[in-house]
Amino acid sequence: MIEPDFVEPGFERLHCSGCGMTFWRKPRPRASGHAFCSRQCFAAFHRRLTPKARRWFYGVKEQFPAKACEHCGEQFEPKYYHVRFCSTRCRVAAHRKKAVTQHDKTCPFDAPDR
Numbered sequence: 379m380i381e382p383d384f385v386e387p388g389f390e391r392l393h394c395s396g397c398g399m400t401f402w403r404k405p406r407p408r409a410s411g412h413a414f415c416s417r418q419c420f421a422a423f424h425r426r427l428t429p430k431a432r433r434w435f436y437g438v439k440e441q442f443p444a445k446a447c448e449h450c451g452e453q454f455e456p457k458y459y460h461v462r463f464c465s466t467r468c469r470v471a472a473h474r475k476k477a478v479t480q481h482d483k484t485c486p487f488d489a490p491d492r
């Protein structure tokens with residue numbers, strides 16, 4: 379929301395969608411209707427979003443640089459900046475591997491056969 383009481387030339391007054399504080403910024407297109415005073419507020423806001431809201435927030439045109447899948451090492455283009463795996467399969471496999479590792483550590487006599 380923009381308050382029209384006083385506007386510094388070249389800047390617009392915005393309310394941070396994270397902490398609610400007022401701040402000034404050079405106007406730029408805001409497809410989502412949200413603005414943030416800091417990276418921290420941006421991150422905190424995103425943590426609270428549901429996956430569906432996140433998809434809406436980013437829209438379909440967002441592009442992020444290609445990165446290597448943390449499971450198979452394959453280069454892929456993530457749809458969202460926080461994506462770490464090239465596919466659901468790799469994500470599930472990596473999660474399973476981590477779970478087994480943790481299990482081995484806590485209970486060496488009850489490790490599942492592999």
Ligand SMILES: [Zn+2]
Pocket residue numbers: 394395396397398399414415416419
């Ligand atoms: Zn803020």
Ligand SMILES: [Zn+2]
Pocket residue numbers: 447448449450451452463464465468
């Ligand atoms: Zn992968």
